[in-house]
Amino acid sequence: MRAIVTVIGKDRVGIIANVCTLLAESGANILDISQTILQDYLTMVMLVDTSGCSLPFAELADSLKTRGEEQALSIRIQREDIFEAMHRI
Amino acid sequence: MFNTTEIMQTNEMIDSQHLDIRTITMGVSLLDCPHPDISTACENVYNKITRLAANLVKTGEEIEREFGIPIVNARISVTPISLIAAACDTDDYSPFADALDAAARETGVNFIGGFSALVHKGFTVGDKRLISSIPAALSSTERVCASVNVATTKTGINMDAVAQMGAVIKSAADMTAHAGGLACAKLVVFANAVEDNPFMAGAFHGTGEPECVINVGVSGPGVVAHALRTVKGEPFDTVAETIKKTAFRVTRMGQLVAQEASRRLGVPFGIVDLSLAPTPAVGDSVADILEEMGLSRAGVHGTTAALALLNDAVKKGGVMASSHVGGLSGAFIPVSEDAGMIAAVESGVLTLPKLEAMTCVCSVGLDMIAVPGDTDASTISAIIADEAAIGVVNNKTTAVRIIPVPGKDVGDRVEFGGLLGSAPIMPVTAGDSSAFIARGGRIPAPIGSLRN
Numbered sequence: 001m002r003a004i005v006t007v008i009g010k011d012r013v014g015i016i017a018n019v020c021t022l023l024a025e026s027g028a029n030i031l032d033i034s035q036t037i038l039q040d041y042l043t044m045v046m047l048v049d050t051s052g053c054s055l056p057f058a059e060l061a062d063s064l065k066t067r068g069e070e071q072a073l074s075i076r077i078q079r080e081d082i083f084e085a086m087h088r089i
Numbered sequence: 090m091f092n093t094t095e096i097m098q099t100n101e102m103i104d105s106q107h108l109d110i111r112t113i114t115m116g117v118s119l120l121d122c123p124h125p126d127i128s129t130a131c132e133n134v135y136n137k138i139t140r141l142a143a144n145l146v147k148t149g150e151e152i153e154r155e156f157g158i159p160i161v162n163a164r165i166s167v168t169p170i171s172l173i174a175a176a177c178d179t180d181d182y183s184p185f186a187d188a189l190d191a192a193a194r195e196t197g198v199n200f201i202g203g204f205s206a207l208v209h210k211g212f213t214v215g216d217k218r219l220i221s222s223i224p225a226a227l228s229s230t231e232r233v234c235a236s237v238n239v240a241t242t243k244t245g246i247n248m249d250a251v252a253q254m255g256a257v258i259k260s261a262a263d264m265t266a267h268a269g270g271l272a273c274a275k276l277v278v279f280a281n282a283v284e285d286n287p288f289m290a291g292a293f294h295g296t297g298e299p300e301c302v303i304n305v306g307v308s309g310p311g312v313v314a315h316a317l318r319t320v321k322g323e324p325f326d327t328v329a330e331t332i333k334k335t336a337f338r339v340t341r342m343g344q345l346v347a348q349e350a351s352r353r354l355g356v357p358f359g360i361v362d363l364s365l366a367p368t369p370a371v372g373d374s375v376a377d378i379l380e381e382m383g384l385s386r387a388g389v390h391g392t393t394a395a396l397a398l399l400n401d402a403v404k405k406g407g408v409m410a411s412s413h414v415g416g417l418s419g420a421f422i423p424v425s426e427d428a429g430m431i432a433a434v435e436s437g438v439l440t441l442p443k444l445e446a447m448t449c450v451c452s453v454g455l456d457m458i459a460v461p462g463d464t465d466a467s468t469i470s471a472i473i474a475d476e477a478a479i480g481v482v483n484n485k486t487t488a489v490r491i492i493p494v495p496g497k498d499v500g501d502r503v504e505f506g507g508l509l510g511s512a513p514i515m516p517v518t519a520g521d522s523s524a525f526i527a528r529g530g531r532i533p534a535p536i537g538s539l540r541n
Binding site for chain 2: 004006034036043045057058061062076077078079081082083084085086087
């Protein structure tokens with residue numbers, strides 16, 4: 001199953017490394033990454049494959065959210081289908 | 090892959106514009122539940138609902154977490170109880186309401202609809218008993234919703250039912266006087282009621298529906314209002330296009346959730362209802378959309394035209410986004426559940442006559458209107474008759490959900506809490522309609538109904 005991870009927060013050293021480590025620990029495979037920095041704020045969007053994931057999707061979502069909050073980041077993971085539905089005919 | 094802007098746009102709609110799935114409603118047929126013994130019949134009802142809807146709330150929560158889209162309510166609609174209870178030789182159908190309430194608690198849904206009767210052409214014995222049981226049933230239960238269909242375009246208006254519903258509403262208000270007449274907030278009087286409406290309080294599972302079905306109601310007034318902010322001062326052609334595009338996106342989300350819920354629960358997908366349903370939250374208001382179009386307040390001259398455009402554009406945008414559109418599918422204008430409408434009433438701009446005009450061009454009708462507690466039953470019946478006439482002649486659904494709040498008068502306010510919100514008491518037009526309502530009988534179907 002493919003999912004989109006979005007990370008938003010104040011830019012600093014190591015954000016991408018942290019998020020990638022979190023995903024790697026859970027077995028989510030990163031397929032694509034795009035990031036923009038507007039003023040001091042980082043917006044990162046990742047496409048990941050969660051089919052090899054060791055956790056159920058909902059638990060992965062919760063752990064990303066919690067670990068993000070610990071580092072003052074908003075991290076969310078959503079199934080790709082929602083964006084497909086909204087932006088593609 | 091999607092570009093960052095698209096992804097952030099979706100998440101911004103969810104985070105700050107109140108985009109959500111308003112309800113996943115499971116329709117359950119109770120046609121196999123009747124029994125001459127009322128306690129056995131009620132047990133059948135309870136068992137069937139709790140069996141079929143056991144995983145409804147859990148499934149909604151799972152979908153919410155995986156897609157990151159809030160699903161605000163899970164609800165159940167059932168076959169009109171007047172049909173199910175008719176086999177029981179008893180005058181009081183309240184035990185069925187108790188069984189529905191218990192089933193709602195057990196399954197975790199916040200409302201269950203279908204304590205209903207369809208009497209647009211006349212009453213059966215079961216219909217009569219159900220209607221007379223409504224005040225007690227709604228007063229003694231928390232989550233049960235009732236509805237009565239008193240008119241259709243095909244049959245005209247059952248004025249005996251209209252007259253009776255005025256008295257039923259008064260009685261329901263009196264029996265819940267301590268809570269501001271709360272029972273009336275759970276009671277809808279319909280013309281041209283639909284069988285697959287997922288929204289409360291008017292949902293019931295029609296007899297043309299399958300054994301069990303999933304219907305979804307989307308929402309998103311905040312998203313539409315936000316989109317319109319980007320086209321300030323542009324002509325109406327642009328306004329309509331902007332609303333259509335937004336409605337398309339919102340509805341696609343609803344379709345996705347409906348299909349996913351249907352697959353996970355192993356229950357057929359019924360319809361997506363395209364209604365723009367507001368909540369009392371600031372920024373989740375249909376009135377805000379009308380005001381964004383250039384009106385200083387909802388209710389000023391121009392409001393009916395603005396609402397007509399909105400209602401039409403939402404349908405046009407939504408219809409391509411879903412394989413099956415149904416339910417009520419239009420903008421809702423409940424007063425107590427919409428912060429902008431409340432403000433408009435309190436400023437004196439939005440009045441009952443203007444609301445009545447607005448109901449000609451949108452779904453559903455006079456919804457969540459609080460009026461003085463001393464409003465007499467025949468005046469309430471006359472308000473229902475006016476709305477039914479609008480529905481019957483215009484071949485659309487209309488409804489009345491009106492609360493004569495005991496002990497309150499114009500200038501006061503009533504609090505219902507939660508999604509039901511709070512409402513300022515609105516004045517009704519002075520005068521007497523009692524001789525009109527006392528006539529009874531049926532208002533014949535309009536000539537426009539003869540289409541064969």
